[in-house]
Amino acid sequence: MADLDREAMRAVxxxxxxxxxxxxxxxxxxxxxxxxxxxxxxxxxxxxADVHADQRELRDMLAKAVHSAKAKLASLPDKS
Amino acid sequence: MSRRGFTGVKQPDFDAMTGKHTHAACRIDQLAKALYGELYRAGLDTSPALRIRELAQRVGKQAGDLRRRQTLLREMEHQRSTFGFSTAAGSFVAMPDGLESACGLLAADAALLAAGGDARALAELQKYARDAGNADFVKAFLGRLGAKGVTELPGSLGAQLVEARENGDLASVNHLATQGRQALTLLSTALARGTDPRNPAYAGDGFLRALADEGRAEHTAGDVSYTGYQAQALLWRAHNGRPPFSERFAEIVGRDVIVHEKQRYADGWPASEIIGLSKVPMFDLAGALGLGGLLGRTAADAHTVVDDLLHTTRFNRHAAHALLDHTPAGWDRSVLSHLLTTRPSAFGHTGHRRIQQTLIAGTTGRDATSTRLAAEMTKVLADQIRGCLGKAPDGNAR
Structure with missing residues (x-):
């Protein structure tokens, strides 16, 4: 599952x-x-206060998810 | 803010926010699921999705609170329980800051309407059965209702039942009896909490004294006139012992009930136009109006006000002590001694079960007060039977 090629990872x-x-x-x-x-x-x-904290957390987690996906894509060897 | 403990709500913004936040909770929940799938399938760390799922739950709960407040606000506006105020930031509708306090105010308003004969409001009171355990609810509820409202709800329910019965309106009798019992249970639970200094819902000694004042006062509901304690007694009788009525309640209200009854007993009952109220001892309102078990949790036997009071002290040894181990000002004997000597004929009207239970609560502990009360009880009873069991001239027991 974790062995996506670059194309698949780019789509992720x-x-x-x-x-x-x-x-x-x-x-x-x-x-x-x-x-x-x-x-x-x-x-x-x-x-x-709660809602503003919620919004910060939501954005932090979204940024983290995007960052980890991009990092993984960058780490994959370019086959072409 | 114009009043402490109050919150201001600006419309239509608050309604819009409630709707948006509910929608957001739903979207964030779906986001958590979709993101988890993506991260998991790509072999990535799923913790951002898990954190977002927890966030969705929190936002969902916030949205639920907003909707509950919105509903309460509508009900309060409907009952005209709100007031408005304006600041530089706009016009606001004020409501209690805490949701439970808002519920307490609404419940009190419903109780006041129910006491005025509003059947819908009486039915509405059932909604609040679960709230009676919440201190903020109880404070707001009793605070708005006041000792007078506490006294007059059971009084009015009794009068409404009599009227429905006289009109042969059986549907109303059933309705009033069922919902009335639930209302009395709610009020009784709230009262036990609100009169206990150790409970965060405690309404203060002033409230207890006001209960005693209302208890002695004469009230009317429809064609029925009654003494406040006769109505309050229905609340004591509806009590299930959880939590028990406090020692402080026994000190301020309980002792006064005993003294009040003895005064009435000694003076003779004032001429009363209402048949059934002119008896010694003082029956509770259900007994006086011949309602049988319609408003009580127990069977149809008649209860006196003192029986009902003794029901409150049977659950709490300290309350039993506060009542029994006390000599009222100007008396030559304790309440215990009074109950065993002066009053037994009054217990004869309704049986001795209540006094027995309170005596058991008050005299069977291992503490010094219980021991002393047990000794006093033994002495009083021995004095009473000495006349029957004397020595014959030949030295044998008669």
């Missing part, structure tokens, strides 16, 4: 990159609405 990189692009902004509406004071007060403030 593209699909992972697309998943990352498509979900990069998934939490952005919540972040913008809470930053725009949709909900104020202690519980709202906690929610805002």
């Amino acid at each position: 990189v593209e699909r992972v990159q697309r998943l990352s692009d498509e979900h990069w902004w998934a939490l952005d509406p919540s972040c913008r609405l809470i930053a725009g004071d949709a909900w104020v007060g202690p519980a709202g403030t906690r929610f805002g």
Whole structure:
């Protein structure tokens, strides 16, 4: 399973990159609405902090996945 | 913020955020699955996908909380329990910061409406059965209801039952009895927690004193007039012992019930127009109105207010001590002695089971108070039977 050729790995990189692009902004509406004071007060403030942290984590994990796929592609010998 | 412990919600932004966040939770969950597949098949580290799956669960939970708050907000607006305020950031609707507090306010409003005869509100109270264990819920619930509301919900349910029965409306009788019992159980559990200083839901000594004041006060519901304790007694009787009523409750309310009954007993009952309320001892409202077991968890036998009180002390030795091992101001004997000497004829109306259970709770421990109460009980009983079991002139027992 792990022995993909460069072509297959390039396709993996593209699909992972697309998943990352498509979900990069998934939490952005919540972040913008809470930053725009949709909900104020202690519980709202906690929610805002949580959602921003969630968004950072989501992006970190997406970047990590893309990076590891790209690194693997770069490590494969060029057959051509 | 305009009020402590309150949260402000701006519409339509809050509704939009709830919808977006719910959608995001769903998308992130699908992302986690798809990403896991890609990483796994390519022989890559799957931990980013696993972390995203956990994230999806957290976001899902946040979205669930937002939806719950949204529902509560709608109900509060429906019941007009909200208030608005404006700041530079816009116009907000205020609601309690904690979801459980918001539920407590809603439940209290439903209870007040139910006491006013609103059948839908009574049915709604069932929703909150699980919340009665939450301190924030109980605080908000009892805080809004107040000692008067606590007293008048059972009073009003009793009066509504009498009216439905007189009208021959059996469907309403069944409805009121079933839902009324559930409402009383909810209120009873909340009351046990809210009157225990060791419980985070404790509403304070002031609330206990207010219960005693309302307990002594006369109330009316429809055609029925009653003394507050007669109605509160239905809550004590509905109690299942988890958690038990506290020692503090026995000190402030329990002792006052005993003193109050003795005062009524001594003065003779005031002339009462309502048949059934003019008896000694003071029956609880179900007993006084002849409701049988309709509002109680136990069988149809009549209970007095003191029987119901003794039901609360049987679950907690310290509460039993607080009640029994006390001599009220101006009395020449303890409550224990009073219950064994002055009051037995009153127990004769409804049986001795309650006093027995509280005596067992209060006298069978290995602690000093239990031992002292056991000795006092033995002495009182010995004094009582001395008259029957004296020595005959020949020296033998009679």
